[in-house]
Amino acid sequence: MSLPTTTRAWSIREIRSDSFDGIVLQGNVPLPKLGERDVLVKIEAVSLNYRDLAIPRGLYPFVINLPVIPGSDCAGIVLATGSKVTRVSKGDRVCTLFNEHHLANPITPEAAASGLGGAVDGTLRDYAVFGDHCLVKAPSSLSAIEASTLTCAPLTAWNALYGLASNVLKAGDWVLAQGTGGVSLAAVQFAAAAGATVVATTSSDDKADELKKLGASHVINYNETPNWGEVARSLTPGGVGFDHILEIGGAASIAQSLKAIRMEGVITIIGFLTSSEKEPAVMDILNHVCIVRGIFVGSRQQFEEMNRAINSTKIRPVVDRNIFSFEDLKKAYQYQWERKHFGKVVIKIGN
Template identity: 80%
Template sequence: MGLPTTTRAWSITEIKKDSFDTVVLKDSVPIPKLGEREVLIQIEAVSLNYRDLAIPKGLYPFPINLPVVPGSDSAGIVLATGPKVTKVSKGDRVCTLFNEHHQANPITPEAVKSGLGGAVDGTLREYAVFGEHALVKAPSTLNAIEASTLTCAPLTAWNALYGLQSKALKPGEWVLTQGTGGVSLSGIQFAAAAGATVVATTSSKEKAEELKKLGATHVINYKETSNWGEAARSLTPDGNGFDHILEVGGPGSLEQSLKAIKLEGVITIIGFLAPSDKQPTLMEALNHVCTVRGIFVGSKQQFVEMNLAIDSNNIKPVVDSNIFSFEDVKKAYQYQWDQKHYGKVVVKVAN
């Protein structure tokens, strides 16, 4: 049996703010011929991020080119390689890199414009050709569903904790995470594995117990405790504050993060989930003597390092109990948009 020449693929055709109707499934999309440094993969599973929902609704602040195949996260099996490919082989399970050209830090303008599922065609298709540079071998301890979650959220958490090398997470340090999104859940797992103490916030008593199972020592309900920044700080040794804060809310929660940060601590701004007209000024970084750092996922080099940590610590990504079929991508989008999920929402592509 020969290699496939066409594939089914989802496509975002245009922006529509009130629905996902412009996300459409196309049949018999031609698969390009394999270049000498390219790899043909059969995509097994794709996991979703808030970004995937934001793009068709016109809410995404980074470069996009429509029409585009959505999705950045995936795991797949190598079916064929070009003659100059050396890093992966036929039969290997691989993960896709979020920004194809982000090989190592610092990130470049070229890399920022190479995001799968936004600037270039992504992963919600049955077969795809990628450059060898855009793929990383999956951890050997994870199955396809689990490995499909690594591209964005876990790698972002890893970059937040380890990307600023002079402030890389150390055993005994304190980490604050927010909510139960993918970045925060991975942040708890990585920090706990490193010997850090983790304080997490959530609005749900049920989810609080899940966060403790993942490795959080303390959980604060931010709906019951509006001044959660000071409440979290009070838990740290001598009330000195946190070495690392994973800031996923953005404008709406940064004020509380500043109340919780330690002198010389690092607030890593990851998300924009909590919009607000009122937000702290840049001068607050000076007033609190802290580093406020924006990041954009992570590099291939960091992905390789993270996968080693996943294998050596037997870390299992948190996957939502509802796995969606390839035909039900729009149902998966709506499920995540309605915030019915806990953990990563995954679309199973191949049987």
């Protein structure tokens, strides 16, 4: 069977602030010849992140190079490898690394500027050639659709909980995860599996039961409880506060996270979803004697550690009930843009 030399691919051609019409489907896009350290992958599934929606609407604050094939997350099957590739083999199911040069911590400027689907061509295509350095073997316990969700959100959650050597997650810790986005859902699962007590926040009582099924011991509706930071803190033993807080809301919610954190606890700031006219001052961090840490997904080394943990704990990523076809990409974007999803939105590619 001959190997493909071209592929269909979605391409962000221009920024449109009011729609996703700047994304177009192209056919017969040439594939580069396989170099000695390259891997040809048949992409099976791609999952979406808020970043994928932000880029074509001009809302992404980091490096992009247009035109670009969107998508950072995927699972696929190795069809062929270059002569010096040893990390993966033909027939392996693999996942992509979000920043293709972020192999181990600390992250470097070069690695931060190597994001798939923004700075370099990404995953929303039938076939792709990747360097073997930016691929990891998918957990054997997961399907292609489940594995396609791991590249960004779960890896970011893993980095938040395990990426700071002096404050890694351990049994008995208290963890606060905000909202029901992909990072928070994965954090609830990872923390519960490690023996931590998890408190989750949500804007909807309908989602509270789902969060508890994933391992949350307590759920707070932040619309009904605006001062959720103090309420969450009161749940911890002696009211001392949380060991880990995943701060997803950004400037609009950091004040509540500071109220909830314990002394020497870690607040990990993730994403860029909201802004606030009154952002907390740096001195507020001193007043609470805590660590505030910003992260940008995670490294290949962390990805491999996470996958081993997924295999051993049998954790299954949360996938939205609606799976979209490759041709319906814009419908998938709009579905997530309108926040109709719970769990990761996945595009299935091919048969």
